[in-house]
Amino acid sequence: MWQVVYEELQKEGLEFIAVAFDTGGKAAVEARIRSADIAERPPVLARLMGWSSALWAKQAPPTYLNLIDEAHVVGELYGMVNVPQGVWIDEAGHIVRPAESAGTADMVRHMNRETFEVPDEAVNRGIEIRNTYIEALRDWARNGAASRYILPPAEVRRRMRGPEEADVRAATHVRLGRHLFAAGALERAKHHFNEAVRLCPNKWNYRRQSYMLDPESIGQLNVTPGFWAAVDALGDESFYPPADFSHAK
Amino acid sequence: MTVSTILYDDRTTAGLSADVDGDHLWLTPAELQQATGWKLEPEGLCRGDACVRLDTGWQDAQGRVDLAAFARYMGQPVVREDAAGAWAFGESVNARRDQLFSLEAPDFTLPDLDGKLHSLSDFRGKKVFLFSWGSY
Missing domain, CATH: 1.25.40 (Serine Threonine Protein Phosphatase 5, Tetratricopeptide repeat)
Known part of the structure; x- marks a missing residue:
């Protein structure tokens, strides 16, 4: 689903790396990455994940890197606690936004567990959260170190939950x-x-x-x-x- | 009891024959180096620039080294599954914390769907949006 955003932002110099935290490995993730499955994706996913119908209609198989992390190692290294979470890394290899929800919100909690219906109000809030996140990514892709969305080092550290x-x-x-x-x-x-x-x-x-x-x-x-x-x-x-x-x- | 597989950092080493004795795990210096990268030198156990002097009881009469005692001294978590002959050694809190708070993005190497390996460091010089997902 990120593909349409990637196609736009790669031109601005931003790379995407998707990491699947999946102990089942290739068998668990292949159908989600390869193209065959895309047209059959249940629309409830769009409603749960905050993808607008405009973006959902443009979904395409990813050309960005998709890696498989069977032992959730990247989660450990970056302090990620759920999927999907994102981290922003600048050209020098420094973390400029630590692990946080990558455009998702709690829509799943509003879903009817029998019918899988999600109320419009929750869907619309989800789309707003998703779009806000994409807009921030876009700003960083274009403006780099001058983007107002990157955080000063002290703030990055403050937001990191130190490992215990x-x-x-x-x-x-x-x-x-x-x-x-x-x-x-x-x-x-x-x-x-x-x-x-x-x-x-x-x-x-x-x-x-x-x-x-x-x-x-x-x-x-x-x-x-x-x-x-x-x-x-x-x-x-x-x-x-x-x-x-x-x-x- | 024998341990044949050791998980240490991001390496997995099979085909070992380390002896379990209570909380101790005895490896020959050659096995230790193979499994962990730590080499027995006159100064102690050394890897890269670091050397740790051997503490009392870390080495037995046959010259084997107790990896479990060393790991505990280093603050590394030790998790064992004796029935499968496998022990795992994690990273210490201090090492992990220092790494995270340095704000240097930790490198990793993982396979894609075709089994080809890629590292974050391949992307140095570019901005990277790194994100997790799961099939579940």
């Missing part, structure tokens, strides 16, 4: 879990993913992955009762807090 003991331990469980998954030891793999979730309950990429390790669930969208129970348990907290652009004002 639980984070590095959870990441080690995930690495071992991924190794066991690849070796066919599914139950033990699940045990280590569950340990990671226990240590870092707010790392939704670990949690969402932990529900989707069984062979029949690889590559599927998560509508498991465990997932909904965890979303409900958030109460008033955000699942996807939108990117904070207050600094740019």
